Amino acid sequence: MTAKIDNYLEQNNPATPCVVVDLERVETNYRSMTELAPWAEIFYAVKANPAMPVLSSLSDAGCSFDAASIAEIEACLEAGVSPERISYGNTVKKSADIAAAAAKGIGLFAFDSLGEVEKLAAFAPGAKVFCRIVVANDGARWPLTRKFGCAPDEAAPLLLAAKQAGLVPAGLSFHVGSQQTESERWLEGISRCADLFEQLAAEGVSLELINLGGGFPVPYRNDDGPELHEVFDSISRALNEVFDNKLPRILIEPGRAVVATAGKLRSEVILVTERIYGGRQLWVYLDVGRYGGLAETEGEAIQYRLEFQGQPDAFASAVIAGPTCDSHDVLYEDASYDVPTDLKAGDLVTFQNTGAYTSTYASIGFNGFAPLAEYFV
16 A cells, blocks of 8 residues: 555544545556556546546546546546547436537447447437447456346347447447456457457458456455456457457456555544344444445455554454444454454544545435545545
């Protein structure tokens, strides 16, 4: 983690809960990915952290952007991003939002159904479109199957329908799931896309791009997955093999991998007590929970590393819970988190690698708790 964040927390002691993001680390992460994947165009997934300082920093560095809504598109444009560097990557869009995006100059749209083709043809005539297919999300901490993507054998008819409707069938996309820990999932998607490239070429449609999506992993407490360089090396070999070293335009949509390690979330202990539910358990209640920005603890999927004040001598296993009057607001019960035995109300706890999917997930004010405060250094 970054010394800048530690220095900021020590010198300013901001009220908790809050998340602090190091913008230099954001840019460093982005530039590192450009070096690891020189064959790809990086479209930052805005949903991971849509804060204006993050968008502006990445825009200045030359990054492109994957937006999931008209509001995210407008935020990118406000940050100085040209429309040519923005993809409307949500496959389910309101007609009014398609029209608004097209009016702002957005020319690249995702889809995965005939109904979406019809809307795009009507409200963004002549736009370039790419079809999202389903691939296995095994190995992902946060799977993204079922809700998005068509079956691979549906993609060719959909792209042909797009062409007949006056759109430009540009390519294919897939997503292996967020925080993917198995490199082979990208290989499966690449192979399916290569087959579809051949099939469509035989039908007179020449595709130009593949969007490999996101899912690139970062180190959390429960993940011993591949390093990013291993993932990209594996992807590069697969691309060159199936396309015989003549690569189409390749897009990737990292979000977590760009901003997660640039952030820390500071929280305060509000209660340490024992509960008896079939056995005596130590419970630690924090002033941040699932509704305050830690939604990815759902199912204990993302297990953040915790830092405690001082240098504790002894630890005990505890349940970690949030502050709201909702029994669902429990972060970790089965994951066996160890906390200092002398932990008490008022002590500070810091969550590592929380620059992604925290402040953007925080509720407006469930139970009257304010949204997560953000600071940028």
